[in-house]
Amino acid sequence: MKYQLFRSIVAGVFVYVLVSCAGRSTAPLPTPSLTVSSTAQPTPTHLATATPKPPSTAVPNPSPLPSPSSLPRATIVIPTQVVNTPTVAAERRYTFPVRSRGAIRYGRYHHDYPATDIFCPVGSEFVAVTSGVVDFVSREDHWVATVNDGATRGGLAVAIIGDDGVRYYGSHLSAVAEDIQVGTRVVVGQLLGRTGKSGDAANTAPHLHFGISHPTTPDDWAMRRGEIAPYPYLQQWQHGKDVAPTLAS
Numbered sequence: 317m318k319y320q321l322f323r324s325i326v327a328g329v330f331v332y333v334l335v336s337c338a339g340r341s342t343a344p345l346p347t348p349s350l351t352v353s354s355t356a357q358p359t360p361t362h363l364a365t366a367t368p369k370p371p372s373t374a375v376p377n378p379s380p381l382p383s384p385s386s387l388p389r390a391t392i393v394i395p396t397q398v399v400n401t402p403t404v405a406a407e408r409r410y411t412f413p414v415r416s417r418g419a420i421r422y423g424r425y426h427h428d429y430p431a432t433d434i435f436c437p438v439g440s441e442f443v444a445v446t447s448g449v450v451d452f453v454s455r456e457d458h459w460v461a462t463v464n465d466g467a468t469r470g471g472l473a474v475a476i477i478g479d480d481g482v483r484y485y486g487s488h489l490s491a492v493a494e495d496i497q498v499g500t501r502v503v504v505g506q507l508l509g510r511t512g513k514s515g516d517a518a519n520t521a522p523h524l525h526f527g528i529s530h531p532t533t534p535d536d537w538a539m540r541r542g543e544i545a546p547y548p549y550l551q552q553w554q555h556g557k558d559v560a561p562t563l564a565s
């Protein structure tokens with residue numbers, strides 16, 4: 317019984333297979349269905365699934381985008397600085413007479429007559445406190461201690477007459493700038509020379525003797541070395557304020 321039942325089942329299955337095979341061979345549609353399935357591109361589906369991951373990986377890319385936005389910021393900052401610097405420089409009419417990488421110090425008083433000794437390392441820059449014309453240049457040190465002639469005490473020195481009509485004198489220099497001659501037009505902040513110990517500063521701490529006076533004759537060294545106290549003006553110029561010296565008429 318079991319064997320006959322088994323045979324009938326096998327026979328039935330065989331017939332079913334024949335019929336189903338015949339049916340498929342008759343209908344070429346399955347092929348198109350394969351084509352369709354290939355058109356459906358299960359692969360793309362996988363790609364699509366994989367695609368979401370790259371986007372998540374691509375998310376860091378959008379985050380780099382903010383950094384480009386930070387780049388424009390840096391680009392903005394630079395021109396701002398460039399714009400500010402010349403603007404400030406152009407607005408200044410007066411500046412402190414010494415530029416130095418070392419320490420600068422000076423006091424309110426000067427021995428014997430109004431002037432200021434600005435102590436600073438040898439080689440510091442002596443610059444024009446305001447725009448004007450070079451009035452006096454001494455490139456050689458003729459001072460002799462035993463003689464101590466007042467006219468030579470300054471050693472190497474430069475003086476200018478500013479556009480404000482005031483004479484500015486700096487002495488005890490170690491060098492005079494090459495392009496500085498009597499009559500040379502200079503602008504505020506222009507290098508006039510290097511500070512040092514020439515003249516009667518040979519045996520003192522290096523400093524720039526700075527004097528403010530009326531324009532005078534070349535032989536009037538006593539007035540030219542200083543007529544009014546520069547101290548209050550040095551203080552103003554050092555803090556970026558443009559204040560013109562006032563000379564007694």
Ligand SMILES: [Zn+2]
Nearest residue numbers: 431432433525
């Ligand atoms: Zn002095």
